[in-house]
Amino acid sequence: MALTGVEIFKLLPKTNCKKCGFPTCLAFAMKLAQRQIELDKCPDVSEEAKQTLGAASAPPIRPITMGAGDKAVKLGEETVLFRHEKKFVNPCVLSVGIKDTESPESVSGKIEDIGKSEIDRVGQLLKIDAVAIINDSNDAAKLEGLAKTVVEKAPDVPVIVCTENPDAAKQVLPLFAGKRPVLYGATDSNIDAMAAVAKENNAILGVRGDGLEAVSALTEKAKGAGIEDIIIDTGAVKGKDILEHNTFIRRAAIKKGNKELGFPVINFVQREDPLQEVLIAGLGIAKYSSIVVLSSAEKWKNLNLFTLRQNIYTDPQVPMQVEQKVYELSAPKPESPLLITTNFSLTYFIVAGEIENSKVPTWLAIMDCEGLSVLTAWAAGKFTAGKIAEFIKESGVENKIATKELIIPGYVAILSGALEDKLEGWKITVGPREANALPAFLKSR
Amino acid sequence: MAFTAPKETFSGKVYNVDIGLSDKIVNFGGANTLSFHSFEGEYTNKPAIAYEIQDIPPDDWPETVKSVYSSVGDDPVKWAKYCQDDLNASAIALRLSGTHPDNGDLSADQAAETVRKVFDNINVPLIILGSNHIEKDSEVLVKAAEVVKDKNCILGKAQETNFKTIAAAAMANNLKLIAMSELDINLSKQLNIMITQMGFDKEKLIIDPMCSALGYGIEYTYSVMERIRLAALTQNDVTMQQPMYGDVGMYVWKIKEVQAGEDAEPDWGSIKERSISWEALTATTLLMSGTELLVMRHPEAVKAVESFVDEMM
Numbered sequence: 079m080a081l082t083g084v085e086i087f088k089l090l091p092k093t094n095c096k097k098c099g100f101p102t103c104l105a106f107a108m109k110l111a112q113r114q115i116e117l118d119k120c121p122d123v124s125e126e127a128k129q130t131l132g133a134a135s136a137p138p139i140r141p142i143t144m145g146a147g148d149k150a151v152k153l154g155e156e157t158v159l160f161r162h163e164k165k166f167v168n169p170c171v172l173s174v175g176i177k178d179t180e181s182p183e184s185v186s187g188k189i190e191d192i193g194k195s196e197i198d199r200v201g202q203l204l205k206i207d208a209v210a211i212i213n214d215s216n217d218a219a220k221l222e223g224l225a226k227t228v229v230e231k232a233p234d235v236p237v238i239v240c241t242e243n244p245d246a247a248k249q250v251l252p253l254f255a256g257k258r259p260v261l262y263g264a265t266d267s268n269i270d271a272m273a274a275v276a277k278e279n280n281a282i283l284g285v286r287g288d289g290l291e292a293v294s295a296l297t298e299k300a301k302g303a304g305i306e307d308i309i310i311d312t313g314a315v316k317g318k319d320i321l322e323h324n325t326f327i328r329r330a331a332i333k334k335g336n337k338e339l340g341f342p343v344i345n346f347v348q349r350e351d352p353l354q355e356v357l358i359a360g361l362g363i364a365k366y367s368s369i370v371v372l373s374s375a376e377k378w379k380n381l382n383l384f385t386l387r388q389n390i391y392t393d394p395q396v397p398m399q400v401e402q403k404v405y406e407l408s409a410p411k412p413e414s415p416l417l418i419t420t421n422f423s424l425t426y427f428i429v430a431g432e433i434e435n436s437k438v439p440t441w442l443a444i445m446d447c448e449g450l451s452v453l454t455a456w457a458a459g460k461f462t463a464g465k466i467a468e469f470i471k472e473s474g475v476e477n478k479i480a481t482k483e484l485i486i487p488g489y490v491a492i493l494s495g496a497l498e499d500k501l502e503g504w505k506i507t508v509g510p511r512e513a514n515a516l517p518a519f520l521k522s523r
Numbered sequence: 524m525a526f527t528a529p530k531e532t533f534s535g536k537v538y539n540v541d542i543g544l545s546d547k548i549v550n551f552g553g554a555n556t557l558s559f560h561s562f563e564g565e566y567t568n569k570p571a572i573a574y575e576i577q578d579i580p581p582d583d584w585p586e587t588v589k590s591v592y593s594s595v596g597d598d599p600v601k602w603a604k605y606c607q608d609d610l611n612a613s614a615i616a617l618r619l620s621g622t623h624p625d626n627g628d629l630s631a632d633q634a635a636e637t638v639r640k641v642f643d644n645i646n647v648p649l650i651i652l653g654s655n656h657i658e659k660d661s662e663v664l665v666k667a668a669e670v671v672k673d674k675n676c677i678l679g680k681a682q683e684t685n686f687k688t689i690a691a692a693a694m695a696n697n698l699k700l701i702a703m704s705e706l707d708i709n710l711s712k713q714l715n716i717m718i719t720q721m722g723f724d725k726e727k728l729i730i731d732p733m734c735s736a737l738g739y740g741i742e743y744t745y746s747v748m749e750r751i752r753l754a755a756l757t758q759n760d761v762t763m764q765q766p767m768y769g770d771v772g773m774y775v776w777k778i779k780e781v782q783a784g785e786d787a788e789p790d791w792g793s794i795k796e797r798s799i800s801w802e803a804l805t806a807t808t809l810l811m812s813g814t815e816l817l818v819m820r821h822p823e824a825v826k827a828v829e830s831f832v833d834e835m836m
Contacts, residue, residue, distance in 0.1 A: 160753070162746040197790050199738075291526040317834040322562040329529040338526075353823075356800050357807045357831045364745075364811045377792025381780065382800045385738040386808060392742055424740045431739065431778050435583075514655070518625040 145236025213241035342368030397449030398423035436517035463496035543648030552766030579621035623654035772820035
């Protein structure tokens with residue numbers, strides 16, 4: 079379990095030698111406790127302290143990076159069960175499974191879908207992160223053929239090689255040399271051979287056991303064989319079992335300091351019915367999957383799952399913000415109305431949504447107020463007449479509109495006088511207090 | 524070393540709420556554990572799903588969902604019977620949208636008449652929802668409550684600024700009541716306390732912490748719901764032990780992602796599958812955080828959520 083700064087301090091040399099870059103050992107200890115620095119920055123730390131601290135400072139769920147280069151993705155490192163306690167750290171990796179029994183058209187179609195999956199949403203680029211190649215045929219040559227296609231057509235995408243056949247693994251893994259792939263498929267009957275192949279090829283090892291106890295035994299064996307980076311699968315397929323197993327794993331690792339289960343979880347959620355697949359993948363995103371394996375990457379599915387993952391993994395302590403600018407909703411013309419509000423993402427979404435719903439073309443000026451809502455921003459002095467006037471002038475919007483009229487949120491009606499002083503020649507109109515009154519307001523103009 | 528599952532049990536329990544009459548009664552709530560955690564506690568009632576209908580035609584609903592009701596949307600009675608008989612709805616939520624001053628301004632008497640007709644023609648439980656206009660709702664819901672006295676319906680929603688009249692109407696007519704606050708656990712608790720201080724039975728109350736659609740603030744609803752449920756279970760807080768309500772259809776079927784065609788948003792894929800999935804995924808995500816009563820619009824989304832629930836039970 080995690081140690082406090084003072085507990086860590088007791089284990090340090092207490093020489094205040096500054097070699098770690100901090101003025102005192104205590105300052106260094108505090109940084110260690112916050113996991114902002116590594117212990118090896120201290121050159122004089124004793125072996126005993128290293129062991130104690132190493133065990134205690136390791137995150138409860140092992141951080142692992144799969145893939146290499148720009149498209150590498152991080153897994154694990156989670157510290158809580160509920161997102162209101164603290165931000166969930168590394169977003170669930172969405173991967174698409176391709177079986178080596180699929181037709182060449184199906185294979186190239188999926189690879190193409192993965193390559194084109196990137197979408198920009200609220201300033202974040204979201205995409206399918208990985209591909210899982212599945213040795214459904216149990217034929218090493220077929221898996222190798224599929225692997226070669228993936229290497230050729232999607233060379234940068236992180237790969238999960240799924241096979242229970244160590245010989246097939248041995249044949250295929252070198253194709254992904256230097257790309258930090260996952261070798262998934264170590265079970266009770268092949269763990270020694272699979273661990274050896276993973277080690278030889280510097281791969282992450284994916285173990286599958288029937289339930290939590292079996293998985294614990296497998297991770298112990300893998301560690302015994304010198305494998306540190308492991309991902310785990312309890313064999314759960316049904317939604318009920320995924321929830322139960324993932325919850326127990328997260329709790330065991332975080333609350334009980336269980337090291338056998340302190341690894342990222344992979345869930346296979348492929349379904350005949352694509353909508354059911356989305357819903358079970360959604361369960362994985364909300365409830366502790368580090369990787370979900372889907373059967374395909376259709377755009378409509380991607381948009382649903384990317385959005386959920388983005389929402390669940392936002393920082394609950396930091397308001398989501400949208401970019402400051404004048405947004406053009408429903409292709410506004412010079413005579414269209416100009417509204418202003420703050421850049422809190424929820425405010426933006428609700429206001430923009432209501433405006434789009436009204437089908438009235440509108441200029442929507444979104445002002446950077448550090449992600450605060452209208453009343454909070456006003457109270458904090460970030461949504462004031464002076465600042466609004468400055469933003470409107472600098473935005474250049476007045477060259478795009480016919481009449482200089484600015485519609486402000488009803489909650490800050492008090493600003494209208496001051497704004498008319500600061501924005502000379504402008505008419506200030508007070509709009510509704512709540513966004514849901516916007517359609518009626520806009521239509522009645 | 525044998526592995527012991529780190530089970531957690533709680534001292535608190537969510538109240539069981541029943542709605543409807545005789546053999547069509549629907550129960551929801553009643554769990555003493557987190558959503559679908561039947562592996563460590565009692566989670567026996569499936570979440571309930573009501574089909575949303577309106578007193579006026581669904582002209583402002585996007586095409587994908589409006590087209591489902593094209594032959595019945597002009598008449599709330601036909602619409603309700605279609606949901607009950609053809610779609611196997613286990614409950615109906617009648618939203619009195621046409622009473623909103625900006626949307627037809629139908630009178631409270633007209634609304635009450637619609638409620639009476641719909642109620643008389645169905646046998647599944649009925650949820651009666653206002654148009655979310657603070658003043659008008661107090662008028663409309665009071666009249667609507669009278670026509671379903673003792674019929675075990677739900678009346679909604681009572682909010683901070685109009686709860687007195689609406690809660691009084693629910694109490695006088697022996698109905699269940701939805702109490703809605705805006706995305707804040709403390710506001711929700713405070714509203715529940717004020718309503719129960721009027722003498723309203725805390726076991727007839729349903730919490731609406733305010734719904735949000737996927738991509739439009741669902742993380743706020745999700746976390747507020749998780750916190751409310753944890754307060755109910757771990758702190759045994761009786762003011763937070765009511766089942767929770769998710770007004771999913773209304774929040775989903777107005778956003779851009781369910782309306783933009785593939786020509787406008789080529790990266791978003793099939794509008795039909797995208798939008799139905801949007802409603803279903805919003806619903807299941809809220810179920811994970813604690814919702815027990817959903818109001819939804821598209822039958823394919825409802826069916827998908829029902830299959831999901833079956834898989835989770």
